[in-house]
Amino acid sequence: MEVKIGIKDTPRELVVSSGQSQDEVEALVSEALSGGDALLRLSDDKGRKFLVPADRIAYVEVAPSNVRKVGFVVGN
Template identity: 80%
Template sequence: MEVKIGIKDTPRELVVSSGQSAEEVEKLVSEAINAADGLFRISDDKGRKFLVPADRIAYVEIAPNDVRKVGFAVGA
C-alpha cells in the first residue's frame, strides 16, 4: 500500500510504501490518535520505521501501489 501522510505546517507530504493492508494502516492511525504517547508508527517495505506525532497529522491517504501498464497501440 502507498500511504501519504500530510503533516501540519509542512509543504510536503510523507510517502511510505508499506506492506500492510489498508485496514491495518487505518487501525494504526486510529490507535495513534488515542494513544498516551500520541505517536503514529509505520514501517516501509525496506524495514525503515517512521514515527509521526499524531497531533501533527493533517490527513492520511491510503491507496494501492500504482500498477503501471505498458502497451502499444497499433494505428490503422
C-alpha cells in the same frame, strides 16, 4: 499500500510504500489519533520505520500502490 501523510505546518507530505494492509494502516492511524499512542508508527516494504507525532497529523491517504503495466496486449 501507498500511504500519504500530511503534516501540519509542513508544505510537503510524507509518502510511505507500506508493506502493511489497508486495514492495518487504518487501525494504526485510528489508535494514534484517539490518544492510544502519541506516535503513528509505520514501516515500509524495505524495513524502514517512520514515526510521526499524532498531534501533527493533518490527514492520511491510503491507496493501493500504482502498478504500471508495460507491454502490448494482443487481442484474439
